[in-house]
Amino acid sequence: MTTQDAKNKDQKNSERPQYFASIRLMSRFIKGSRFLFISSIILATASVFFELIPIWIIYHLIFLLISGDFTIDILLKYAVICAGSIILQQVSFGISTNFAHKAAFGVIYRIRLAMARHFSKLPMGYFLQRKSGDFKRLIVDDPERMEIIIAHGVPEGISGIIAWISVSFWLFWVDWRMAIASTIITPIAFAVQVYAMTASANKTMLKYKNSQGDMNASIVEFLTGMEVMKMFNSTGKNFQATADSVKDYTRIVNQWSREFLPKGGAFYALVTTSISIILPTGAWLMATGSLDLLSFIFFVILGAHYSTPLMKLFNQFHGLAEISMGATQINDILDSSGQFDNKCRVEPSSYEVRFENVSFGYSSKKSVLKNISFIAKENEITALVGASGAGKSTVAKLIPRLWDIEQGRILIGDIDIKEMSLSQLMETVSFVFQDTFLFSD
Known part of the structure; x- marks a missing residue:
């Protein structure tokens, strides 16, 4: 499961x-x-x-x-x-x-x-x-x-x-x-x-x-x-x-x-x-x-x-x-089976991010993304523009594997992110959350 x-x-x-x-x-x-x-x-x-x-x-x-x-x-x-x-x-x-x-x-x-x-x-x-x-x-x-x-x-x-x-x-x-x-x-x-x-x-x-x-x-x-x-x-x-x-x-x-x-x-x-x-x-x-x-x-x-x-x-x-x-x-x-971790370090050929026919939903009853494909090139700024609830934040959360996709592939360079170890993926991707959290010293 x-x-x-x-x-x-x-x-x-x-x-x-x-x-x-x-x-x-x-x-x-x-x-x-x-x-x-x-x-x-x-x-x-x-x-x-x-x-x-x-x-x-x-x-x-x-x-x-x-x-x-x-x-x-x-x-x-x-x-x-x-x-x-x-x-x-x-x-x-x-x-x-x-x-x-x-x-x-x-x-x-x-x-x-x-x-x-x-x-x-x-x-x-x-x-x-x-x-x-x-x-x-x-x-x-x-x-x-x-x-x-x-x-x-x-x-x-x-x-x-x-x-x-x-x-x-x-x-x-x-x-x-x-x-x-x-x-x-x-x-x-x-x-x-x-x-x-x-x-x-x-x-x-x-x-x-x-x-x-x-x-x-x-x-x-x-x-x-x-x-x-x-x-x-x-x-x-x-x-x-x-x-x-x-x-x-x-x-x-x-x-x-x-x-x-x-x-x-x-x-x-x-x-x-x-x-x-x-x-x-x-x-x-x-x-x-x-x-x-x-x-x-x-x-x-x-x-x-x-x-x-x-x-x-x-x-x-x-x-x-x-x-x-x-x-x-x-x-x-x-x-539940938990999240798969390859445990192996693999070096991508570049740091461009590529979505290939990606589909995802937070529940089986409703899909948020359907067959999404695009490329965010290395050393360039890529902006995702759309109405509230269109799935912009969801796309961002899928790159560091905050959720795993149901269909398609997400690649960094020529490497599928599922083939990278979770620790390497966390080192590779920086992420700023929309939610605010208070931390004490």
């Missing part, structure tokens, strides 16, 4: 989140932390099962109490087991969290290192068309959000799913009718939650990302240029632009919250109402003589907490859309 293809794909994918992009990005860089990552999953799963032991103990003690076999010695024995399981749950979960965070920080480090190395291979035009806030987000913010997926989402998510499946089998093994009453609300609730996450994200995510980039860039530029702005007494005007970008970001976040909260509230309302189905169903079955008291108590205790493991999972993924969109953009950048 070329850098131009990556840019086009980046624009297309930025319209909506790709929800498996974060898993793909994690898999690319997990190699150095695989042992820690797998260990954290195993320990997180063990902690969930340790958490279920006290529930089983309560159920068994009630059985002994009803059957008349309950004694103080049995109570003390189960109290010790219960305390031990709680301690083991806390220890295993703590070690799992420690391992997961170490794995996450290793992955984030490798992502940032790979991004920095790959940025050095991209053409200068890639950076000229983006704001400083975009790069801050790509290097700092988006990789940092992967910590939620790696350190919490995957270990706790996998352990939560395993625990949920285990509890489901347990419920159906005791009584399939009460199991249905306990579980029937759960798929409806989570369908509502998935819809809430995807619907609000697809509508607002692009606006959110753009406003976040504008705000980051505005704040960085305002702070960087503070000294010069004070010198020319233009602080108020520039501060207003920064304040407007912050207000725009706040407005979009509030809009996103308003779109999500009604559906998210419906999810939490549904997922906590299983007891309202368990109680009347159990009472009816007991009245008909087809359910014993012990089983009824079992479902009241365990069935009411049936969705707890999945609740933990969904609580970790409330920002999945934002994480996935950032991961999608990082994957697209890393998938």
